[in-house]
Amino acid sequence: MPYNAGILLGRIQKVQGYDGTLSVKLDKDFTEDISDMESVFIEYEGKPVPFFISSMEDEGGDIIKLRLEGYGAYDKASIFAGCRISMTTGLRREDDENSGITGFTVILSDLSIAGVIEEVIQNPGQDLLRILSPEKKEILVPLHSDLITGINKKKRTISMDLPEGLLEIN
Numbered sequence: 001m002p003y004n005a006g007i008l009l010g011r012i013q014k015v016q017g018y019d020g021t022l023s024v025k026l027d028k029d030f031t032e033d034i035s036d037m038e039s040v041f042i043e044y045e046g047k048p049v050p051f052f053i054s055s056m057e058d059e060g061g062d063i064i065k066l067r068l069e070g071y072g073a074y075d076k077a078s079i080f081a082g083c084r085i086s087m088t089t090g091l092r093r094e095d096d097e098n099s100g101i102t103g104f105t106v107i108l109s110d111l112s113i114a115g116v117i118e119e120v121i122q123n124p125g126q127d128l129l130r131i132l133s134p135e136k137k138e139i140l141v142p143l144h145s146d147l148i149t150g151i152n153k154k155k156r157t158i159s160m161d162l163p164e165g166l167l168e169i170n
Contacts, residue, residue, distance in 0.1 A: 020077035050140035
């Protein structure tokens, strides 16, 4: 089943240079200012994975240059060549049912602690949990009922079964 993150930006054509800069060919002309984006979804191995943007340049026309946090080398970024990339927004709705889980601890299927939910980021197509790990690292995880195995409101915990490798990509 194809994933719809709301607004498809385009496809990553290639990695340029040794600093991990991705060349993205846009699918259409955007009237919105996309230079304010903080994160994107990259469809990697058929699954949408969120990434933080470290820098972005508009090359004019239908090409943008993009660097991702933690992928500042050619070898690391080259795994994304050919992948589809979708836009996310940081828009938040104040009265949302998901805002009540802020502060909950995320427990993984192996009973380890992923961290504490700092924020629920509302995106068209897919909401994200911004989790602060015990090592003070920010992790973005899709908020989807298939990933949640249990919620304990009394203990303020959410049990999740995340796809293998998701935490390492963040």
